[in-house]
Amino acid sequence: MFDWYRTGSPRERKTFWACFSGWALDSYDMQMFSFLLPTIIALWGLTKAEAGMVGTAALLSAAVGGWIAGILSDRYGRVRILIFAIIWFTFFGVVAGFAQNFTQLLIARTLQGFGFGGEWAVGAALMAEVINPKNRGRAMGFVQSGFSLGWSGAVLIITVILASFPPELAWRIAFWFGVIPALVVLYIRRHIQDSDAFVQAISSPAPKASISTVFKPQYVKLTTLSSILVIGLQAGSYVILVWIPSLLKERGVESGSLIATILIMAAGCFAGFAMTAYLADKLGRRPTLILLSLLSWVVTVTYMLIALNPLITHVMGFLVGFAAIGMYAALGPFLSELFPTHVRTTCMGFSYNVGKSLGATAITGVGLLSGQVGLAQAIGIFCLGAYAISVIALLLLPETKGISIEELDAHVPHTSFTDTPSSKTPKTA
Template sequence: MFEWYKTGSSQERKTFWACFSGWALDTYDAQMFSFLLPTLMAVWQISKGEAGVLGTAALLSASLGGWIAGILSDRYGRTRILMFTICWFTLLGALAGFTQTYEQMLVVRTLQGLGFGGEWAVGAALMAEVIRPEHRGKAMGFVQSGFSVGWALSAVIMTGLLAYLPAETAWRVAFWVGVIPASCVLFIRRNVKDARIFNEAKAKTEEKASLLSAFRPSVIRLTLLGALLVTGLQAAAYTIMAWLPTLMVQVRGLKPGPVVATMLIMCAGAFAGFVLTSYLADRFGRRPALLVFCVGAWVFTVVYMLVPMSPALLMLMSFPVGAFATGIFAVLGPFLSELFPTHIRTTCMGFSYNLGKSLGALSIAGVGVLSERFGLAQAIGGFCLVAYALSITAVYLLPETRGVRLEDVDAKLGAEAEDPPAQVSTIR
């Protein structure tokens, strides 16, 4: 599992920590807001439906932001755009702490989403281009585990702030505190460089990435199927992460202490899921790993939401829910990066991931609306059932890419070739 790191070059290690820390920060900011939703609902007297729209706003704008960041990354370099995205959503996050009304927060969160969108696709492409093919799944899986670290930090910090500060002050401080980890991430990234394959592809290719690059004949099918895959996974994940704290407090009747313990156990499960999924993806293939974890997430999530449980059992069951529902994302980075040629990789990945992310984010608002009629637990369970069915459909239609060399993807798809990457040579 760790051989890729022990034998890796200095550049591989630097790139890993740069992407890991950035993804952890991205997750920290996103999950922080889910913990603040009950407080904002109480302070501003807004409904669950309005809270759902507020939670969805940044994720919807992330679609446009991620697509634009992907295009700029293909044109001007991965590392430069990654630095800009951190600065953007950190600045807007600090500004959110000064908002006075629901409408102001909605505008600021929407603008902040433009920065969130670029972090994942650009970072995933950078890692894919630096790491050796035989270790790509494991290395990128560990990068994705930064998600569980950011999630755990948000749970601990938000609970502490909400417990020791007045509600009217705590949520503002929560946004301002985000400047500290962002400064650390910028420091870590200062010496990271673009990969050799990216610089070579940029020098060889005259075509510049554009809004239409994701719809080229050679990649449009892969782009849309990738978006379908992400839509299902994100719809389920965002539903769980955005509404779980509210479910614990308002439906299960848990106190802050058990809620934090439950979230931390779920974060530990997520970390274990990232590690296991990344190993399975390199050992058996991207598609088998995705299928197994989709089915597992489907089963555990629905049971967790719909079956009555004691507080102790809720805490224990949160481990497999976190492992399956979020651990599955470890496969997305290597899988999507191996589908597209280098000179338009982040353009296509940015479109697929962020279109799926924004469509999936609609589930947050949808759950808020449906919960008014059917109950919060039932709404969450129903959305998850449909979401994982969409992802399984996409997995069956996409090619296997385990061990693919990115140079071969460039050769096959770089000149509008119609053959999918399933036919390129692989490392066994």
């Protein structure tokens, strides 16, 4: 499973650590806020609606930021945008720590969100272009495992900070502390370079990426299906992660301390990333994502049907992390291999971030439906629908295992976006 790293070139290993650390920092900063929110609500007397508004604003701005970052990355380089994204969301994280009221915090978090969105698609594209195609799934899968490191790091560090300082100061220190890991990431990224594929693409006569690129005839079908795929996956994972704790509480299950629960789920994430990365190269991208979509729904149904105790609850938490989050290890290489280099991050950024934003609406849907049929049934219905959507999109998308970046780029039309693509470019089923 780790041969790809041992046999990889120094450039491949440096790029891996640069993207891994960035994804961990992105996860850390996003998860940190959820742990600080109860403290901020208590200190400022925020309503649940106001608290939700801050979280939603960051999520929506991340979607817009991810699309913009993708366009800029295709025009000016992956490494430049990755470094700029880190500086951007770290700066506004520090600004958020100085907020004196709800409005200031809302503005700071909204601006910070623009930086979050760029990390995933741009980093995934850089990895796809640098790593050997036969190892792409495993390498990119382990990059995704940075999510579990950032997630577990957030709960440990924020717990220590909240326990060590008065609440009115602790949440501010937590925001300011983000500068330290950001400097580490910037240090790791100081010597990485853009891929040879990007250097060739930027100097080619192919049309430059723009806002309208994703709607052009060559790409609109793939971007639409990719967006639908992400909508399904994100809706399912959001529903599980947000509503399962409420279901457990409704049933009177004591799931243990917050730290233990999250660390167990984070361990499941890491194991899921590793296994998914392996299967993506062994079985293919589509079979792996279909398999884990089905497993995620089975885990959800199991929550609804079996009697739970603390031990089973932790086992189920591990499986949630393994399947519902771990499957994203195959998503990065899959989307990267659908689009040529000169528009790769533009199309990926659009598909992933639009899918993420629309998928998040399932959280509200479960809340509304639960009043009619009960929480467990609402979770099951939404997860069934979400993963059914993702499977349908997967069946309509092409398998991309082993595809060469050079092959994708060799048949790019260079005159206009309306030229007919070559028969060697990926086709939908």
